Amino acid sequence: MxxxxxxxxxxxxxxxxxxxxxxxxxxxxxxxxxxxxxxxxxxxxxxxxxxxxxxxxxxxxxxxxxxxxxxxxxxxxxxxxxxxxxxxxxxxxxxxxxxxxxxxxxxxxxxxxxxxxxxxxxxxxxxxxxxxxxxxxxxxxxxxxxxQPRFGYRGVMLDVGRYYLPVPYIKQYIDVIASLKLNRFHWHLTEDQGWRIEIKKYPRLTTVGSQRKETSKGHLSENKFDGKPHGGFYTQEEVKDIVAYAAERFVTVVPEIEMPGHATAALASYPQLGCTGGPYEVSTKWGVHKEVFCAGNDETFTFLEDVLTEVLPLFPSQYIHIGGDECPKDRWKQCPKCQARMKALGLKDEHELQSYFIRRMEKFLGSKGRKIIGWDEILEGGLAPEATVMSWRGEAGGKEAARQRHDVIMTPNTYLYLDYYQGAPGSEPLAIGGYLPLDKVYSYEPLPKDLTPEEQKHIIGVQGNVWTEYIPSGPVSDYFTFPRAIALAEITWSPKEKKDYTDFRKRMRGVLYDLDKRGVNYRIPEAIGAENAVIVDPVSSGGEGVGASGISTAAQRAVVKLEPPMAGAVIRYTTDGSEPTAQSPVASGPIIIAPKKDETITLKYIVTIPETGRNSAVYSNTYTRKSYKSAVNVTPAGKGLKFQGFFKEFNAAAKVGGTADTSGVMTDISIRAFQRHPAFGAVFEGFVKVEEDGLYEIAATSDDGSLVFIDGDLVVDNDGEHAPVTQTGIIPLRKGYHRIKVQYFDAGGGDMLKINIGVKGKQSLNLRNALFN
Missing domain, CATH: 3.30.379.10 (Chitobiase/beta-hexosaminidase domain 2-like)
Incomplete structure (x- = not known):
């Protein structure tokens, strides 16, 4: 004692x-x-x-x-x-x-x-x-x-398989997450594009598997390459040094050795471990690859056991991550050895073959006193007895595992994939897609309400993930990781009732100042108090103006108070449409914005850090003066919107039209019926019923472009060819029916369309009950 x-x-x-x-x-x-x-x-x-x-x-x-x-x-x-x-x-x-x-x-x-x-x-x-x-x-x-912490497992995953990141950077990364009271560093060491850990019994894993001849440029659908070789790996001595360094900071390093998928680099080194025997090459492209470890070949398991036998002494972690995600079954379906294994074991399909693969590796690791973690695909075909599940495809896998009394680490891509965009793609570094601003990360609650208290006990931790397809260096990694990992730290440590985003933004200012002193290239966040606002004309509304939270809009003007997001920062702004520069006015006090009726004024600003010379991207907010839209006097024919589908290529949502290939009525705004087509457009028209007067926020999340019109006004412009991005608009509406029109196009690749409507700060409309034609 x-x-x-x-x-x-x-x-x-x-x-x-x-x-x-x-x-x-x-x-x-x-x-x-x-x-x-x-x-x-x-x-x-x-x-x-x-x-x-x-x-x-x-x-x-x-x-x-x-x-x-x-x-x-x-x-x-x-x-x-x-x-x-x-x-x-x-x-x-x-x-x-x-x-x-x-x-x-x-x-x-x-x-x-x-x-x-x-x-x-x-x-x-x-x-x-x-x-x-x-x-x-x-x-x-x-x-x-x-x-004391809320969760015992508080982690960040860093993928070095796509891009090798040097030892000094890994140590600095560990320093920073430890200062935030995060205690797990999940180190993703092997991938299709590179094998990053020395295995002495299999030297070709590093002489061959750690090198690729070039790297894909742009998004997954683009067939462009940089022509530059890339490679690197960590020696076992370097690994020991990093693990010891982390332990001194009470961070446990959890290694990940991917299996049975994401194995192309290993197969390029030892082609006999694949179903076809090769030849293979270390992948130069991102995405999910069909070449996986052969589950019918005993040499595969000998190889993996030998690899883990060298890995285990380097990592005292209780857990060893074995991946288990994104393993296509194409090769297994055609492989005589895999099919013979399935027949001998009485397995009904290839999902059960994957379960056999995972269970066999779990048994081996269990004999060494270790436990496995796998991505939620390890649920398919039956979960290994002592496995812990990382739920990344939303929360469904985690909830199912918890109901089966398995431990779960929540890491849903919808909240905790820190490689997604943090702002408008045009002003941000290229990312894999998605849109995950700081406030959305902070809003995540890891204990699902539909689990019982006993089931919730199996949610043992939370983790953010940094995949590096578009993160080629340490500074870029910092930009994507922080400050979102600061929000992650509060999710994992603080009591639920202590969470307050406004207060968090103010408390975070000192942490960002500390990161500056460390030389961490974090993304400089938007100013505190910066929000879009609508100034409602008091003649039509019967009262003073109404605006976004914290913004006074009386007398047809907005009084905007911007606060620097970190200590020592300065905000410079413009309201005339020009780009802010080092000579622009400093936002040292309230900014008065007084648009004319039906006019929109855009406030643009940059956050600068004089001590280091760093500038943020240019951020902008709109301030629009509008009158309430009166409800339409209409008796709808029924629920749902009329739709038209166009099965051809478009390059903008604004251009969607012509002779429709299909039409009808839908109960909600959904593109499911069109997704089998490689490219398409869709138009939805009808009425939305709102139950009270108010300022309604319309949000459109789409991949590719979308437009939302209310009573003929363009409220949300999310047009263009892009990965999933959310754009919002605000419009004052009287109680009753209002015309709504949504236009969308998909140029190929990913497709997504989600529309959300609601009064700011209140529950959103259930569109299935609010849409009419």
């Missing part, structure tokens, strides 16, 4: 602080702690007079890390002292919850209590409140924080 006199000292400090007057908490910590009590008073650490004391080897290491932090950032020298003269005390206390800590600061001392990881996380919080340097020294607020 580590509970010592230091614990009693901390208790005394807590009691002393309770005698101080309680004030509203102002401590900015991310992720939000379970309990924060901020009090009057401060603790000042000065010059070389500040002392620390630690009561264990781990506590001593945390104290030295804090001393190094103070020296590097503030030039303050924290020296070792005694328990009596120390201003900062690290107390190893194993009576606190696992990974939990308590931080108590009074005007005399700061005490961090915790055991092992708990002390480390207490240190991260202490560093976050150690930012206020004054002439007299470093000033810490008086506070009592009691904290």
């Amino acid at each position: 580590k509970k010592t006199l230091l614990s009693a000292l901390a208790l005394c400090l807590t009691l002393a602080s309770q005698a101080q007057q309680t004030v509203k908490p102002q401590v900015n910590v991310v992720p939000a702690p379970a309990s924060v009590e901020e009090r009057t008073g401060t603790l000042t650490l000065q010059g070389t007079s500040a002392r620390y004391f630690a009561n264990s080897e781990t506590a001593e290491r945390m104290a030295k890390l804090y001393a190094a932090y103070l020296d590097a950032n503030f030039g303050l020298k924290l020296q070792k002292g005694t328990m009596q003269d120390a201003q900062v005390i690290f107390s190893d206390d194993d009576q606190l919850p696992k990974e939990g800590y308590q931080l108590t600061v009074t005007n005399r001392k700061a005490v961090v209590q915790g055991h092992e990881a708990g002390l480390f996380y207490g240190l991260q919080t202490l560093q976050q409140i150690s930012r206020n340097k004054t002439k007299t020294g470093l000033v810490l607020p008086a506070v009592t924080i009691k904290d």
Whole structure:
């Protein structure tokens, strides 16, 4: 037991602080702690007079890390002292919850209590409140924080199979996620495009499998290449070094060795492991490949067991990830060995053959004292007995596994795929697709409501994933990962009731400042307070204007208050349609925007960081003055919208039309009936019924383009050939029926169309009940 006199000292400090007057908490910590009590008073650490004391080897290491932090950032020298003269005390206390800590600061001392990881996380919080340097020294607020994580598994996956990322970058990445109290680094080491870990028994995995002759450029459907060889791998010594480095920061590295799919690089190295025998080459294209490990060949399992036998000593992780996703069965269906295996085992289909494959590997790893994790496809054909499921295709796989009493790590692509777009594609680096802004990541709740409390206990963790098809370097990886991984950290650590996005944005400013100091190339987020707004004409609405949350729109004007998204940043803006530059006005106070009736003014701005010279992309928000749209006096014929389908190529939703190939009535706005065609267009027309006067937000998510008209006005313009992107518009509507028209086109490849309508801040309309013709 580590509970010592230091614990009693901390208790005394807590009691002393309770005698101080309680004030509203102002401590900015991310992720939000379970309990924060901020009090009057401060603790000042000065010059070389500040002392620390630690009561264990781990506590001593945390104290030295804090001393190094103070020296590097503030030039303050924290020296070792005694328990009596120390201003900062690290107390190893194993009576606190696992990974939990308590931080108590009074005007005399700061005490961090915790055991092992708990002390480390207490240190991260202490560093976050150690930012206020004054002439007299470093000033810490008086506070009592009691904290522990919501989930035990808090992870980020980084794919190095597509692009090799160097060791120094991997270490910095681990540094950053550890500072956010994330504790799992899922290292995706093998792929169709590259094998990245040294296996001494099979040297061709690195001499052949780690190299590709060139790389696909652009999106999956494009047949373009850069003509540049790419390669790289981690030696076993480098792996040991990284694993040890992570362990010092209480991050467990979970390796992934993909099987039975995503195996082209391995097959190029050892072609006898495939169903056809090759020849194969390390893939230069992204996507899902038909060449997979042969499930009917015993040599395949010998190979994989040999590989894992070398991998296991490098990674003390309880879990070994074996992939299991995106494994086409084409080759297995044609392979005599696979078909003979199925017949001998009495397997009814190739899904059961995959289940056999996974179960066999689970048995092997179980004999070595390890457990497997796999993507949710491992549910197909029957789940291996002790497997843990990573639910990536939404939540369905995770919920099914939890109902079967299997442990689950939630990582749905709809919320936690950090390689998706964060903003308008035109202003963002090329991404694989999707649209996942910071606020949507933050909104994720990992415990599905339709699971029982007992089933919810099997949701043991949450993970964000960074796939690197379009992420060729460390700086680009940083851009996609952060700040969305900061939101992920709060999802995984903080109590559900503590989550508040507005408060999070303000607390996050200090974290982003810290990332700047580390040289992390994170995406500079949009300004706080920046939202599209509609100013409703009071003549027609009978009252003052109404706008987006936090924006005053009285007297036909918007009063916009933009706050920098991180400490030390400056916002420069324009309202005349021009692009903002370093000479544009600074948004140091309220911006008055007063459009004329039916006019839209666009506020454009950039966020700049003078200390580093970095600029954000150009962000924009629209401010439109409109009158309420009166309802249409109509008696609809029935529910649903009239539709027309056009089975030919278009290059814009605005051009969809002509002689329809099909028509009819649909109960909702769906393209399912047209998706079998390689390219198509669709038009939906009718009425939408709204049950109250209000400002309605229309959202269109589409791949490719879409347009939404309400009462003849274009409300959402999401046109163009692009990956899934969401665009929104706002329109004031009176209660009743309003004309709606939706135009959409698909140019081939992916296709998607989702329309959402609702009053901002309220539940969206159920369109099946609200659409009429």
